[in-house]
Amino acid sequence: MTRKSRLFIQGMPHLVQLRGHNGELLFRDEADYLSFSHCLTLAALRYEIALHSWSLAPARILFFLSAVDKLSLGRFIQHIGRSYVPFYNRRYHRSGALWDNRYLSSPVEPGVYFLAVKRFIEQGEDGVRGYHSEGELPVGQVAPHAAWLQLGENLAQRQSKYQAFCQTPVNAALVARIRSALDQNCLLASPRVSEQLESQLERTLRPRHGGRPRKYASSPSEQWLWLEKQAGEFFQQRGYQQIRLSLLEREPLFSPGGPVIHGDGELRGDGTTGCLRLIATHWHEAAMGRLWYSGAMFCQSRHSERLQQNHQIGVEAFGMPGIDIELEHLTMQAQFLRRLGLADRVELYINTLGSVETLNCFRQALREYYQPVAHFLAREQWEWLETRPERLIHHDDILLQRLATRAPRLEEFLSIDACQRFSRMQHTLSEAGIAWQYDPALFPHNDYCQLVFEWRSLEQGENRVLCRGGRYDACASRVVGRAVSACGFAFMLEPLMALLSHNASRRKSAGQVDVVIIPCQPRGAGQALLLGRQLRQQFPLLSIMNDCSSQRLATRYKNSWRQGARFILELEGDGETLLLHDAQNQSCQQASVDTIAARLGNALML
16 A cells, blocks of 8 residues: 655645654754754755754654755755764664654644744644754744744844743644644645645645544434534523524614515524614613524525525623623633534634724725725625725735735724733633634624634535624614623534534434433342432433343443443442443442432533
């Protein structure tokens, strides 16, 4: 079987790793480091390799470099091996290869991941420390990349911003993504860039997930019921009240609204409208209101006049002006996606808009900038210029791309308070272990301010946005008739269900159980039935089943796992002592009947 062709993408920097054969040390004292550094410098000069960062440790070697082509990169690594390995073998009286198989490499999109990869190398985020570069040091050996030069006008500014970036908390999810791309010789880039390159190169470039495909698939209706059940339990535990939305709205609050069906109203186009009408009617609820909803939404198709129906699960919170509620929502979204088993298949993108006045000033500056060339714009672009001129900056049209280089930027209009607010949010998200990306091209479809965000799937497809939301104080205040703070988000169920259907780690559907109680002996069946009734009273949201059949104990265990049970309670003897098996944590605890409810409750809370 032929081995996989090494991935090299012209114009991108590459993260490269070398390891010792069978875990053998690559450096044993100072002389080894000096000899390798000399070989590294000569090889880089000979094959025109630009080193942006490097790290030398006894367990591994990491390079972050740009090469002229794939051949130059291969010869660069080969030259290092032919220079350093003979020196190492002579000094330590050994023979044979020093490297463990082929070198690992991963192309990196510099605009998104450059600083993260540089920090990964120089700060030892892979758990290994050694000799390494630091920013542009040592001078003459580190070649600054264009993404690095954008940090500041001089060395002092760039070093200062880089040190501030390195002091932020380590994002464990991002580190895991870097490791996965490196180990699989895959591309480390945003989904949009990955899809473009995959279509050009006609091969899969992103890391694949472990595990074999499922041999069976549950019913879509079961998946839907299971998802709604998960959402109901999740939001109820966090103090959010469910509301029922009317199918018709008197008038739209956002533009565009739902399709008109008669003169009395429109089909529901979003869930936020219903929540705001409730707050406007019962304005005292806006003090600390937490609501969630689910149901069908309707919109007009972009390419035709056909009516499209989609489903959402949304959350709205009112009366909380600080960033705490925004962080609560982002954390809830990450936890909910983790609960669904999708944490490693999604990415969070965030952007700051500043106040409503800031966003309006920015849009007006864009209109004035594009006005002299407005006669070159297409009809659709004319509409953007009036409503959402920021779309012109990030359009793929060649003319618009050239004009965008000198166009006003939102960062130029943001106040110091808005920047500090966004910086605190980024810092807190990193501390919480949530992988996020700053996307300056992310702008709201509706009337938002301050924060706007999207959760996007890493899988290919048109509907990659799984969740979207942000803060909309101005719109809420206009509807309620008084100043009120508002923040919300909505999960798009169709793309979420499509992603769940491909998720091999999903355990169960709506028809399966949470807890199975198994008595070892027939005389313990009565105690098992009493325990089941007691647990159903204490945990009404769980599905609890008794298995008092005459089958072998191993068969009953196997049937319980097949039904997706997380917990199995095995009653021993007369049922006074039992074992609690937790499939998720792969643990087994012995407990009495009196303490099992507390053990089960603690496990569910965790």
